Amino acid sequence: MTAEHGRNGRNGGFGTGSGTGSEVDARTVRWGVLATGGVAATFTEDVRRMAGAEVVAVASRGEASAKAFADRFDIPRAYGDWAALVADPDVDVVYVATPHSAHRAAAGLALEAGKAVLCEKAFTLNSREARELVSLARERDLFLMEAMWMYTSPVIRRMTELIADGAIGEVRTVQADFGLQGPFAPEHRLRDPALGGGALLDLGVYPVSFAHLILGEPDRVQADALLSPEGVDLNTGMLLGWDCGATALLSCSVTAATPSTATVTGTAGRIELPSGFFAPDGFTLHRGGRESEQHTAQSPLAGMQHEAAEVMRCLRAGERQSPLVPLEGSLAVMRTLDAVRERVGVRYPADAVA
Numbered sequence: 080m081t082a083e084h085g086r087n088g089r090n091g092g093f094g095t096g097s098g099t100g101s102e103v104d105a106r107t108v109r110w111g112v113l114a115t116g117g118v119a120a121t122f123t124e125d126v127r128r129m130a131g132a133e134v135v136a137v138a139s140r141g142e143a144s145a146k147a148f149a150d151r152f153d154i155p156r157a158y159g160d161w162a163a164l165v166a167d168p169d170v171d172v173v174y175v176a177t178p179h180s181a182h183r184a185a186a187g188l189a190l191e192a193g194k195a196v197l198c199e200k201a202f203t204l205n206s207r208e209a210r211e212l213v214s215l216a217r218e219r220d221l222f223l224m225e226a227m228w229m230y231t232s233p234v235i236r237r238m239t240e241l242i243a244d245g246a247i248g249e250v251r252t253v254q255a256d257f258g259l260q261g262p263f264a265p266e267h268r269l270r271d272p273a274l275g276g277g278a279l280l281d282l283g284v285y286p287v288s289f290a291h292l293i294l295g296e297p298d299r300v301q302a303d304a305l306l307s308p309e310g311v312d313l314n315t316g317m318l319l320g321w322d323c324g325a326t327a328l329l330s331c332s333v334t335a336a337t338p339s340t341a342t343v344t345g346t347a348g349r350i351e352l353p354s355g356f357f358a359p360d361g362f363t364l365h366r367g368g369r370e371s372e373q374h375t376a377q378s379p380l381a382g383m384q385h386e387a388a389e390v391m392r393c394l395r396a397g398e399r400q401s402p403l404v405p406l407e408g409s410l411a412v413m414r415t416l417d418a419v420r421e422r423v424g425v426r427y428p429a430d431a432v433a
Contacts, residue, residue: 108391111136111170111194113161113185115148118199119176123152125383132391138164161185165192172222172390175199178268179275180429183208186223190215195222197390200288201280204429206413213406222393224386224401225409227288229357231385233376236403238343238350238362239292241374246364248347253293253327255286255356258337261313269333270309272427277311279304279419283331285357287419288412289341290319290327296411298322304423305334312425319415358382 110126112119112134119137126132134154139145142159149157158164165173165188173189175182175198186198190212202225203209216223229235242250259282268274269281290297297319304315313334319327330337341356342349348366352359361375380388386404393401400406420426 106395107131107133108394109133109135109169109171110387111138111164111167111173112148112154112176113138113164113173113189114176115139115144116176119148119174120151122174122176122383122387123148123154125381126387127152129380129384129387132387135169136164136167161188162192165189165194170194172197172394174226179204179280180273180427183212183429186212187215190219190221190223193219193221195390195394197224197226197386199226201275201284201416202409202413204275204280204427206410206417207432208429209410209413213410216399216406220399222390222399223406224390224393224404225406226383226386227284227404227409228383228386229285229288230292230404231389231401232358233378233385234359234361234374235292237374237376238352241350241364242293242343242345245347247343247345247349247366249323250293250325250343250345252325252344253290253342254329254344255289255327255341256330256332256337257282257285257339257357258314258330258332258335260336261332261334263333265307265309270307270311272310272425273429275427275429276309277307277313277425278315278331278333279312279416279425281331282333283312283315283317283329283419284412284416286327286329286331286341287317287319287415289356290329291408291412291415293343294319294321294323294325294327297327297415300415300418300422302419302422304425306424310425312420312423315419315423317419 136156137148137154138158145157172195175185179201182203186196189196263269269276299320301318304312314332317329339354341352352362364372
């Protein structure tokens with residue numbers, strides 16, 4: 080399909096920060112969704128229910144898939160190739176929901192076209208690709224953010240505030256896991272090295288990002304894993320260490336349904352997050368000599384709306400990155416994921432690209 084010209088013959092303007100004041104604050108942010116899988120559907124459904132947001136276009140590598148997705152969510156335009164979507168003048172920001180193996184290409188295409196980008200996690204296949212995207216966004220003066228929705232959760236933000244205020248003293252240990260039962264057939268994308276298969280990038284990115292949120296980039300990385308015949312990790316354990324004396328014990332699996340909980344323990348107490356720690360409804364604070372405290376955070380938003388709201392806030396404010404999901408943090412996480420893969424012997428074809 081051919082893109083219609085922008086409203087009143089202009090581009091949305093968020094990419095280069097044009098416009099100021101209340102007009103920008105009130106402007107509807109127009110989303111283009113790149114990919115049509117499950118996470119794209121969840122994100123689209125959530126954004127469609129938000130005030131000040133509109134999904135105006137979707138793209139896939141096949142027009143039939145894009146058209147079916149557009150019909151399902153009442154999206155005005157469907158494109159059978161990515162280039163047409165990023166060229167659409169009515170699109171202010173592109174949400175990249177492809178497999179990790181295509182994040183560099185898809186997000187890079189959008190940035191080259193002058194579009195702001197929200198890119199799913201894991202941010203890229205490796206830290207080299209992540210650096211390339213961040214450099215491109217900075218060169219083009221464009222907004223870029225990893226879709227680490229955990230960081231935008233009001234509950235997680237409340238937890239980090241309490242930790243920063245000394246509620247549990249000095250952090251000493253972080254524990255987190257994320258595992259699915261499986262098994263996955265050899266032809267599944269989670270078994271394909273070319274698609275960034277394995278537990279680490281799909282699931283392990285959450286425990287690793289959680290530890291980074293609490294303690295920053297580790298000084299030491301140790302890891303062990305069960306590898307598939309194809310050479311991707313099926314079950315991975317990680318031990319991260321910091322010079323301050325803190326440690327993180329993390330795991331991910333596509334062979335076992337782990338509790339998927341998280342705990343942060345300090346010298347004066349601990350915080351426990353329930354199953355699904357990356358999108359919690361609340362957490363429990365334990366401190367010596369006191370009754371356990373249940374903490375929640377009230378918000379009119381839910382699901383993936385928190386990350387979408389942060390993107391739209393940044394665009395309206397003319398910011399090029401989110402303080403909640405900073406680009407340097409995404410780069411640091413990718414460095415840790417690279418280190419884990421190096422320790423366990425997982426290599427992707429993209430790693431060999433100079």
